[in-house]
Amino acid sequence: MVLAHNIITRGLNSIYLQAPHITPPDEAPFCQYMLSWHTLMRTHHAGEEFDFFPAVEEMASAKGIMQANVEQHHTFEAGVEEFGDYVESLVNGKEKYDGGRIMQIIDGFGGALMKHFAEEIPTLEALRVYGEDKMGGMLEVADKEAKKSMVCSLVVCPLAAG
Numbered sequence: 001m002v003l004a005h006n007i008i009t010r011g012l013n014s015i016y017l018q019a020p021h022i023t024p025p026d027e028a029p030f031c032q033y034m035l036s037w038h039t040l041m042r043t044h045h046a047g048e049e050f051d052f053f054p055a056v057e058e059m060a061s062a063k064g065i066m067q068a069n070v071e072q073h074h075t076f077e078a079g080v081e082e083f084g085d086y087v088e089s090l091v092n093g094k095e096k097y098d099g100g101r102i103m104q105i106i107d108g109f110g111g112a113l114m115k116h117f118a119e120e121i122p123t124l125e126a127l128r129v130y131g132e133d134k135m136g137g138m139l140e141v142a143d144k145e146a147k148k149s150m151v152c153s154l155v156v157c158p159l160a161a162g
Contacts, residue, residue: 001124001142004044005117011037012113016106020099027097031090034102038084045073052145056138060130069123072116079109
């Protein structure tokens, strides 16, 4: 999970730092890069909500223990969608590239996203209280979800597309 969060964070940082410096010849490939980041982001959180979190709750026999994480997703969801919508409009030629606008959109959701990433790992670590007997397979569940998400991201997953 830490690796997935790091990839997403570094990707977003690179977008934010490069957005104001992109020149017209580089706009199209940069927009594709941003679109890929958006797809990965959505696929990761959809995978958590639909696969990983329910599996963890079932393993722990504790329905709702991951709900706080799902609620955190909602704190940045609209901003991530605004970002995706803008990037789609750039890719489709409906809007003109504006690096400042990209930064502004990220400013709107980035803090909540980073807070979520910082808090989700301790939440997962706290699952130790349920014991090895129940939670021993959690890494396998996470690996299975990650592989599904990565394949899904590469072939444009219906979950990621909305």
